[in-house]
Amino acid sequence: MECRELEITLISAQNLENARKKKKKKRVRVYAKISLGGNLRTQNTTPVDKEGQTNPVWNFTAVYTVGKNAVKSHEIKLLIQFFCIRTSQETNIGELSVSLAELFNCFNALSKGEGAAKVNYPVKRGDDDSPGEVSL
Numbered sequence: 001m002e003c004r005e006l007e008i009t010l011i012s013a014q015n016l017e018n019a020r021k022k023k024k025k026k027r028v029r030v031y032a033k034i035s036l037g038g039n040l041r042t043q044n045t046t047p048v049d050k051e052g053q054t055n056p057v058w059n060f061t062a063v064y065t066v067g068k069n070a071v072k073s074h075e076i077k078l079l080i081q082f083f084c085i086r087t088s089q090e091t092n093i094g095e096l097s098v099s100l101a102e103l104f105n106c107f108n109a110l111s112k113g114e115g116a117a118k119v120n121y122p123v124k125r126g127d128d129d130s131p132g133e134v135s136l
Contacts, residue, residue, distance in 0.1 A: 002068040006100070008078065010034060010046060011118070011135040012057040017125060019084035019091040029085045030056040030093070036064060036100075038079050048085055054132075066100065074099040080134065082123065094123040096134050103136075 010032055018028055029050050035043040042064060049056035070076050077097045083090040098121060110117035123132030 003065050004068060004071055006064045006066050006071070006103075007061060008034065008064070008103075008136055009061045009116075010058050010080065012052070012055065012059075013082060013123065013132060013134045014055050015130075016054045016056070016082055016123060016132040017084075017093040017130055018054050019086070019093050028053045030054070031083055031085060032056075032058065032060075033079075033081045033083070034060075034062045035079050036066075037077055071100050071104045074101045076100045078103060082132075082134075094125045094130050094132050096121050096123055 013030070013032075016030060027050065029048050030052070031048045032046045033043055034046070044060075044062040046058045046060040049058060051057075066076075077099050080096045081092060082094045084093050103119075106119050107117045110119070118135060120133050120135050123130050123134055125132075
């Protein structure tokens with residue numbers, strides 16, 4: 001089976017939900033979990049951004065090897081979940097789910113099939129759009 005390498009760099013997110021809005025002096029510390037379809041075997045976790053508050057910056061790269069047919073599939077999705085870390089728990093503050101086919105189509109359109117391409121997607125909170133956006 002022919003395979004392709006998928007290299008995703010999670011650059012940053014903007015305007016994520018502030019899960020600690022009741023405690024204004026408390027810092028928001030955000031990290032992300034990146035996986036293919038939520039599969040724990042493919043999960044990568046970014047370091048916690050302690051400075052950006054609701055606008056974290058990671059520049060974190062995850063690399064996956066995927067089959068040639070997977071990049072044409074709208075069934076297989078890249079899932080990025082954002083979490084605010086708190087004293088005793090983590091709170092999900094949004095997510096992005098995008099098909100590998102859409103990612104590869106964007107890449108080919110923006111980069112002409114060579115190098116890298118930067119794309120932005122809205123962050124979802126449940127079924128609703130949030131004001132947040134993620135840069136890959």
